[in-house]
Amino acid sequence: MNEAGNYYALYCSLETAQSISSAEKGIPAIVDQLELDVELHEQLSSYSFAGQADYSKFTTILIKTLSQFCRQLDKPLVILFDEVDCLTNGIL
Numbered sequence: 001m002n003e004a005g006n007y008y009a010l011y012c013s014l015e016t017a018q019s020i021s022s023a024e025k026g027i028p029a030i031v032d033q034l035e036l037d038v039e040l041h042e043q044l045s046s047y048s049f050a051g052q053a054d055y056s057k058f059t060t061i062l063i064k065t066l067s068q069f070c071r072q073l074d075k076p077l078v079i080l081f082d083e084v085d086c087l088t089n090g091i092l
Helices: 023-040 061-072
Strands: 008-013 077-082
Touching (some): 008 023, 023 061, 061 077
């Protein structure tokens, strides 16, 4: 997808959040993982992700950080989430 140039494709494994059972901790952990994946992505690393995120607002942090991030991009973002099945109901 990245090579075709129509989208930014980002792989994100949620395995790091598998041992977390509360949404208050799990959702920020997902945002942290996304931030790391963006930093390591060759095409996306120059963009800011979650730089000023308010982690105390766990109910909206994921949608807010993704919305702010995507507004910076010049083409659509596709996120491939792996290990979603390891999340508990509180985070899922």
